[in-house]
Amino acid sequence: MAPEAVVGKVFGLRQGDVHDGTSNRTVAAWDSLGHVTLVLELEAAYGVALSTSDALEMTDVAAIKRVLQKRGVEWAR
């Protein structure tokens, strides 16, 4: 599953509407609690443990991809 799909699922967005620039500034539902939910969903989807530093960094889809790649996560593109 692509990170865009996880973001879309958490915030109720169509996958086509999610792109690298989709961020906690552009999605109304992406508040602090939404962010924590997103991190949990990413951990579950990719079987990784994300740190608070990771969570702080993941403020948009591009950053999420960067962090996941750093953690060795791969997904179908």
Place this chain on the structure above:
Amino acid sequence: MGALSQERASDAARAPAIEVTRAEQRHLDSLAEFIRRVWDPAATFERVRRARAEAAATNPVEPGRDIPTFLFLHEGRVVGHVSTIPVRVWQASGVRAVHWVKGLEVLPEYQNGPVGFLVLKHAVHELGPALSLAVRPAAHRLLQAVGFRDLGAVPNFLLPLSPARMLERLDLAVLDLPRVPGALRATIRLAQRTGLAAVAGAAAGAATRLWAAVASGPSGGFQTDAPAGLDSDECDDLWRRVRGQIHAGVVRDGRYLRWRYGRGGADRYRFVTVRDRGRLVGIGALREPRSVGDPRLHGIRVATLSDLLCPPDRPGIAFTTLGAATTLARSLDADALLCTASHRSLRGPLRRRGFVRLPGNVHFLVREPGGDGEPPTTLAEWWITRGDSEADEVF
């Protein structure tokens, strides 16, 4: 959230870029910087140190002990903050220490991330039982996510003292009253545009006074006063008589009332008392009307009845206390008197005094880890007022 919740330990091991912790002396510089950005541009290390020392000295539950404040630090900089107010709470089973959780703030560049959730989670884990009065929906959700139960919005009651002036100036669009019906909003806007607001306001004022006069009935022979201060022993005596009739609420004894409305705020609060054959039976703490500082009010001067204490089984006393508070608010040139009160026994007296019930905007939330001494689950069983958790700081 395995990794997130264990982050503190792992971060600490590698000289933390991130730390979620209770505020200590070593954080004061960074805390002052945070306060400067969020609340007070004049905050300095020394002012913050003095304020914390003074708060500890006057701690109403454990004098001398620091008031718990929790911080999220990123690379040594405070980016998130939660504070508390220690209080004792009366429940039918007795008295125990709890904390109001308040002042959850995150720097703008860190908002909508993990900071708010994690600092709050850390705080409630350390605090145990806690209460909160929260306005913002995002805060309700966060509080519920860390185990608070939302008992609902505490009802607001407003008594227009100068309806003409209020109608002329009221801006419903920017006031945080989401459930005012659309038709009422439209009518008020139309009246403002056509100049009919002053006429309608005068008529409303006359109607309100007429209703209060008709509904008031006999005074009950109580004596009212507006003293400069409260006698602690008399307050203790009144609290002992009242507490047995309420299921739960902050202990409103003499020590608390003097701490809450006397310290530092002596210039902001006025008192009214009601006596029955000389014995104190009712107290009201009125926050002086404010018009400056809140652009939403457009110069409308709203006084707040921040607290009141009267026996639930004698509605005449509540009614008389409200009357005395109204008289005092008028004498202070207030355009309206706001009372936020949860307990069911106060609704009748408020209605009979002509107060209009408005949608509540302050939610009351309770966290009871472990379930010991389970608190009442309905808002109307709690004695909550606007003065609790210093919620009268915001309108």
